Amino acid sequence: MSQLELAGAHHPEAAKHAKEILDEQDQIEELGDLFKMLADPTRLRVLMTLKSGELCVADLSAVLGMSQSAISHQLADLKSARLVKSEKRGKHVFYHFDDAHVETIFLQALEHVGERYGTHRTDD
Amino acid sequence: MSQLELAGAHHPEAAKHAKEILDEQDQIEELGDLFKMLADPTRLRVLMTLKSGELCVADLSAVLGMSQSAISHQLADLKSARLVKSEKRGKHVFYHFDDAHVETIFLQALEHVGERYGTHRTDD
DNA sequence: CCTACATATGAACAGTTGCTCATATGTTCA
DNA sequence: TGAACATATGAGCAACTGTTCATATGTAGG
Numbered sequence: 001m002s003q004l005e006l007a008g009a010h011h012p013e014a015a016k017h018a019k020e021i022l023d024e025q026d027q028i029e030e031l032g033d034l035f036k037m038l039a040d041p042t043r044l045r046v047l048m049t050l051k052s053g054e055l056c057v058a059d060l061s062a063v064l065g066m067s068q069s070a071i072s073h074q075l076a077d078l079k080s081a082r083l084v085k086s087e088k089r090g091k092h093v094f095y096h097f098d099d100a101h102v103e104t105i106f107l108q109a110l111e112h113v114g115e116r117y118g119t120h121r122t123d124d
Numbered sequence: 125m126s127q128l129e130l131a132g133a134h135h136p137e138a139a140k141h142a143k144e145i146l147d148e149q150d151q152i153e154e155l156g157d158l159f160k161m162l163a164d165p166t167r168l169r170v171l172m173t174l175k176s177g178e179l180c181v182a183d184l185s186a187v188l189g190m191s192q193s194a195i196s197h198q199l200a201d202l203k204s205a206r207l208v209k210s211e212k213r214g215k216h217v218f219y220h221f222d223d224a225h226v227e228t229i230f231l232q233a234l235e236h237v238g239e240r241y242g243t244h245r246t247d248d
Numbered sequence: 249c250c251t252a253c254a255t256a257t258g259a260a261c262a263g264t265t266g267c268t269c270a271t272a273t274g275t276t277c278a
Numbered sequence: 279t280g281a282a283c284a285t286a287t288g289a290g291c292a293a294c295t296g297t298t299c300a301t302a303t304g305t306a307g308g
Binding site for chain 2: 006008009010011014015017018019021022025027028029030031032034035036038039040041044045048049050051052053054055056058059060062063064092099101102104105106108109110111112113
């Protein structure tokens with residue numbers, strides 16, 4: 001569909017304006033990819049868990065009650081999305097949360113969902 | 125899997141702590157549902173478009189270059205997720221953005237993605 | 249080097265999702 | 279009421295996603 005379609009729009013001014021705004025937003029695919037990462041409960045749990053400190057893969061899968069393989073796959077995805085980082089120490093690989101923005105995203109999302117967040121103390 | 129699994133964790137303290145934090149987060153499914161809404165490029169485009177003002181279904185589908193049916197389906201989803209509201213005027217149904225938090229979520233997400241946002245003027 | 253352990257990875261399969269197509273519902277006006 | 283238009287909705291299908299299972303890679307100790 002070409003923009004010419006807009007000439008026949010029911011509300012041409014609004015449509016034209018909207019189209020211009022939309023055209024400036026060229027990051028939509030990447031935005032979607034980020035939200036896709038956050039859209040899976042397992043990955044969300046991984047992130048929530050890692051927010052409280054680093055953990056190795058085996059412990060992460062124990063905490064989440066999921067197979068090592070499942071967790072490892074998801075960690076790989078999260079890593080390529082740059083939401084976590086990993087550090088190898090001996091036989092273990094430790095993962096930790098790594099994104100300042102996502103912290104804020106969680107806060108806002110939880111407000112939408114209607115729940116307090118971070119009301120507990122996380123330091124030992 | 126029971127929490128007893130954690131007794132044999134490689135890093136028991138960290139695992140136990142993480143488990144406690146995780147258990148407090150009982151909104152994960154709902155969080156995931158919200159992000160799922162934001163994870164689709166079409167829905168993102170719809171939201172971005174509506175941020176600049178209300179639009180009727182037909183114009184929205186013209187602006188986005190997608191079928192009326194596809195847009196209508198997505199609008200129904202967005203509406204049930206409370207991200208947009210609709211108002212019927214005559215034969216048309218106008219949709220408009222309706223969530224303060226999502227505005228902030230977008231801002232943070234775009235920063236993660238590494239792009240400025242809202243550098244244009246949206247008022248006429 | 250060999251074994252045990254920790255993690256990564258590929259293939260395959262089931263469940264989910266977003267579109268299209270056809271059609272239903274609802275509105276305006278003659 | 280009937281015709282034309284605007285929107286909503288259900289079924290069906292192709293594409294995508296997250297898990298499991300099997301196996302590969304990598305590391306430390308004996």
